[in-house]
Amino acid sequence: MVTSAMFRAAAMAMVLALSFSACQAQLSSTFYAETCPNALSTIRTSIRSAIARERRMAASLIRLHFHDCFVQGCDASILLDNSPSITSEKFVIQNNNSVRGFEVIDQAKSAVENVCPGVVSCADILAVAARDASEYVGGPSWTVRLGRRDSTDASASLASRDLPRFTADLRSLIDLFGNKGLTERDMVALSGSHTIGQAQCVTFRDRIYSNGSDIDAGFASTRRRNCPVTSPDGNGNLAPLDLVTPNSFDNNYFRNLLQRRGLLQSDQVLFSGGSTDSIVNEYSRNPSTFSSDFASAMVKMGDIEPLTGSAGIIRRICSRVN
């Protein structure tokens, strides 16, 4: 005989099992197939038109996804503005006056909200935008796994701790990426996104005036022309991270490193007699290996500690909690 107590216990067990599986939910490429079938095409249209307006935006969007995922996981925490309960990540040294593309994500989000309100997370939009950006500028494409949810908080202190700095040495970069479950090979492949985009004089001044042996003299002297020796003069002046083909996604970044023409110290340390030299060498010779490793590493990076199931929320506006 089934008593009501037994029935309640069975119902409770079922609820627990369901909520456990929700917490364990994995990302999936078909996550919005039923709930928002036009999500991906809507995001793509929006991202493509932003990059058509300004090509550098492709680089900025890839970086935005990276700076999201490295701080408490890919949860769109980077998009949150300051509020009484939130200390934004936007103002830590690695992001302040540097990370960009927020308005492009906002536009994509409002386009998606128009077709399926309250369904698609800002964190997923960041991941899709990075893939669409790479594809648009001739880089690899990949299938984006979806189903991330958005955080209700941000962490400036974790941002400051976990985002790499341009002064970092190889050991600390390896540790930083290792702490996120990424290998040396993933790290070198991901750094290859410095094949596009720009950096400000303040990030490479010390290197180009160092007169060290790890920088090509001709390259240093060219870069000095638009980056005065004394800070803060010209601090914001821009130079391409890849001097050869700054607007297209290719493997020239690695070829530059072999010639000691990496712009940032954190670029050149990847080829400076250490354990990653052989990977840089390989990518410089083999663009298709770089391309497929980059795609896999982006998928891996996009999997860092997502909020899934009933954790987190779907923010209606990416810059604030509902």
Ligand code: HEM
């Ligand atoms: C290895 C450690 C890394 C360091 C220390 C680093 C540091 C930097 C710095 C200092 C800039 C220039 C910012 C500015 O001057 O405003 C930059 C730009 C950029 N970074 Fe990195 N980065 C690293 C890895 C990565 C990774 C893993 C990705 C992508 C997956 C990435 C993507 C980019 C892109 C695309 C730009 C150009 C952005 C633009 O033009 O708006 N970086 N990075």
